[in-house]
Amino acid sequence: METPPSIFLRPFDLSDAEDVLKWAGDDDVTRYLRWTSVKTVEEARQHILQTAIPHPWRRSICLLKDGRSIGCVSVRPHTGDGRCRADLGYAVSRQFWGRGIATAAVRMAVEQAFEIFPEVVRLQAVVEVENKESFGESWV
Template identity: 30%
Template sequence: MAMSIDCELCIIRSFQQSDERTIAQHANNKEIWLNLRDHFPHPYTQADAQQWLESIVGAIPEITFAISVDGKAVGAIGLVLQEDIERCSAEVGYWLGQAYWGRGILTAALKTFTRYAADEFKLTRLYAVPFLRNTASMKVLEKAGYQREGIMRRSAIKDGQVIDQALYAYIPAY
């Protein structure tokens, strides 16, 4: 069953194969790529969008969703559910098309998605590890109720550079 949650500034909803064009359009941006994991390609082509959507549309459990504005998928938000002794935790990740930055859309989406994910998956901890240089993402996390727990020094390599990451977490109040 398709999921849809109104966040006022956007809608978080299930992806559809028809989102291919707008995902490719907004994801093909080096500024976005520089702040994401390497499995997110650059340049980001229509074929990349098609392949990615084929891998997530209809997946069970559904853990990756569109951030939709005016009926168009302009970003994504999702989880990496942890396993074994960390099965009550999940890493949250997101991106938003640059044309939509600075409007509070991502903060609204993350606040709403965090509550949804904690309840839906019975999570006791959600966390994110933005690159330390990504101050905009850290502000989004803080506005959404995540707290900075520390800095993971020299923990990632992106675009040929060894960089630091911050560790943010949200602990639901049950």
């Protein structure tokens, strides 16, 4: 695996719509996610407004060199009796697959999650059996 590009995490903004369309419009990227691909810039804007911004903790994975959004990482705490757990998820532009981006983003998210959600003691990620690429991630 080559050295991953430098990344940072930040909240989504409506100005991300064109970048989000590039990766969230790819059916291969969204295949194992809970939401379907966006097909237009307007759908990307609506996704940001209705899904990304109101989410308890969803961050844009951005390239340090230009701030461009190339994916997302999220932490969603459970409620009620399960509030000590949270689900972790991520998606990365196909252009950056196999370069350690998801691993780096998940590590950053894990560091922040336990500070932001002090009641959480367990982060868990569900990986579909068919999603063999995610099994290779070394962040476990």
